[in-house]
Amino acid sequence: MAAKKPFLTDIKTLRARARKHIEQGAVTEGYGADRKIVVKLLNEALATEIICVLRYKRHYFMADGLNAGNAAAEFLQHATEEQGHADQIAARIVQLGGAPDFSPEGLATRSHAEYVAGDTLIEMIQEDLVAERIAIDSYREMVAYLGTGDSTTRRMLEDILAVEEEHADDLASLLAELNC
Numbered sequence: 384m385a386a387k388k389p390f391l392t393d394i395k396t397l398r399a400r401a402r403k404h405i406e407q408g409a410v411t412e413g414y415g416a417d418r419k420i421v422v423k424l425l426n427e428a429l430a431t432e433i434i435c436v437l438r439y440k441r442h443y444f445m446a447d448g449l450n451a452g453n454a455a456a457e458f459l460q461h462a463t464e465e466q467g468h469a470d471q472i473a474a475r476i477v478q479l480g481g482a483p484d485f486s487p488e489g490l491a492t493r494s495h496a497e498y499v500a501g502d503t504l505i506e507m508i509q510e511d512l513v514a515e516r517i518a519i520d521s522y523r524e525m526v527a528y529l530g531t532g533d534s535t536t537r538r539m540l541e542d543i544l545a546v547e548e549e550h551a552d553d554l555a556s557l558l559a560e561l562n563c
Contacts, residue, residue, distance in 0.1 A: 403504050407459055416532030422481035424525050424535070428543075430493035431467035431521065435514055438498050442507040445500075454504055454557055461511070461550050468543045475536055480512050495521045508558050515551040522547060 403412065432489055439462035446455035473483035484493065494512035501507035522544040529537040 389454060415531065416529060418481070421533055421536060422476055422479055424528070425476045425479075425481070426484045427493050427495060428482045428521070428525070428540070429469055429472045429476070430465070430490050431483075431518060432465050432472060432497045434494040434496055434498050435465040435511075435518070437468065437516065438496075439465060439498070439511065441500060441513065446504055446507065448504055451504055451559055452509060453560075457553055457557060458507075458511070461553075464546055464550070471543070472541055472561065475539055477516070479536075488554050495516060498560070505561055508554050508561070512551060512554040512558065515547050517518075519551060520543060 385534070418485060439458045441457040443455050443462060446452075473485075476483045496517045499510040499513075501510045522540050526537050526544065531537075543549050
């Protein structure tokens with residue numbers, strides 16, 4: 384029979400470990416993921432969110448026609464929420480000791496989603512829905528990769544994933560309304 388492991392490391396050991404490598408801030412010895420890979424993934428997620436903000440903002444300003452009011456309002460709301468995601472991701476990258484990559488050079492290649500403008504309102508909604516579906520699958524894979532190795536980043540991505548799923552739902556509903 385295996386020896387029982389204590390529920391929590393003894394206080395003396397916790398205190399001693401906390402004093403080691405204090406320059407690493409929130410990243411302690413218990414961090415179980417590969418920080419370089421996590422920062423790379425998060426920078427890709429950051430690029431994806433920035434591309435989505437740009438596309439949604441364009442769609443907000445370009446929405447035209449009888450049914451454009453509801454779509455434009457949705458585009459603006461999504462742009463604002465995607466910007467919030469980008470900010471969360473950038474802050475987490477810094478917490479992990481990395482540098483968020485906001486460089487416009489290579490932004491589109493770092494992003495999982497593409498920037499496809501769309502000419503009509505329906506095309507705009509379709510392109511946004513495709514991008515949301517890409518983000519959903521990307522975040523699901525990142526969450527699975529992180530497992531218990533970085534629960535803070537995993538929870539952040541799970542929260543963002545839930546919002547991306549709402550966005551996809553909103554866009555599918557808009558598309559259904561316009562296609563009837």
